[in-house]
Amino acid sequence: MPRFFSNQIASNQIIITGEDAKHITKVLRMKMGEAITVNDKAGTDYECEIAEIGEQVILNVLTKHKNETEPNVEIVLYQALPKSDKLDFIVQKAVELGVTKIVPMTTKFCIAKADEKSFEKKLIRYNKIVFEAAKQSGRGIIPLVENILSFEQAIQQGKDECSILYYEHGGEPTACIVNSNTSKVNIYVGSEGGFSEQEVIYAKEHGIRLGTLGKLILRCETAPIVGLSLVLNATNHM
Structure with missing residues (x-):
């Protein structure tokens, strides 16, 4: 069933406008009476049928219910900036896996360099991917990609919460850090060069636990996918 987001929701009607309305009429070529699911961006799904089609599409709400796909744990991904367009891929897959928020950060071994002002221009693309x-x-x-932080700023944000820095030289299994009672977890993933020894020491000094992704050395775009999957599995979502 076609699925859309909208915050133009009344008690029994929803209005779809803009590109989504064009997609319904021009691409999907849907007709009056056909079914559509709309989410309010806050966790509720509305099962609807098309009442009117034109420049805007008006839907009659049939039923509503809590969205059942969201993980039972809030996951924030702090991702060190990778080179080229790898962050596009990471953002897309992290959202598909249930991440709540993605916070890019700069670390010692980042090949890609970006300051806050120049990175703001890229946020439009990243949030469109989201x-x-x-x-x-x-x-x-709809998860959020936030503006770039330094490694130290990112650690400060997660120091008083359940937080895991995935380290290529070893750490605890994810299941030893989180479980089905964990409501929120922050995960930190490095860029192509991983994390420096000084960064690992800084993280540990601020209460961040080291986690392992296994014995293999993973690419920087693979590591967050594995980390997210391990958290979801340990919290009994998968």
């Missing part, structure tokens, strides 16, 4: 991935994967919310 929107499409959230719609495709049936998410109940």
Whole structure:
């Protein structure tokens, strides 16, 4: 069933406008009476049927219910900046896997360099990727990509919460850090060069636990996917 996001929701009607309305009429070529699912971006799904089609599409709400695809744990991914367009891929797959928020960060071994001002221009593209991935994967919310932080700023944000830094030289299994009672977890993933020894020491000094992704050395775009999967598995979502 086609699925869309909208915050133009009344008690019994929803209005779809803009590109989504064009997609319904021009691409999907849907007709009056056909079924559509709409999410309010806050975790509720509305099962609807098309009442009117034109420049805007008006839907009659038939039923509503809590979205059942969202993980039972809030996951924030702190991702060190990778080179080229790898962050596009990481953002897309992280959203498909249920991440709540993605926070890019700069670390010692980052090959890619970006300051906050120049990175703001890229946020439009990243959040467009988020929107499409959230719609495709049936998410109940639209995650957010935030502006870039330094490694130290990122650690400060997660120091008083359940936080895991995935380290290529070893750490604890994820299941020893989180479980089905964990409501939120922050995960830190390095870039192509991983984390420096000084960064690992800084993280440990601020209460961040080291986690392992196994004995293999993973590419920087593979590591967050594995880390997210391990958290979801340990919290009994998968």
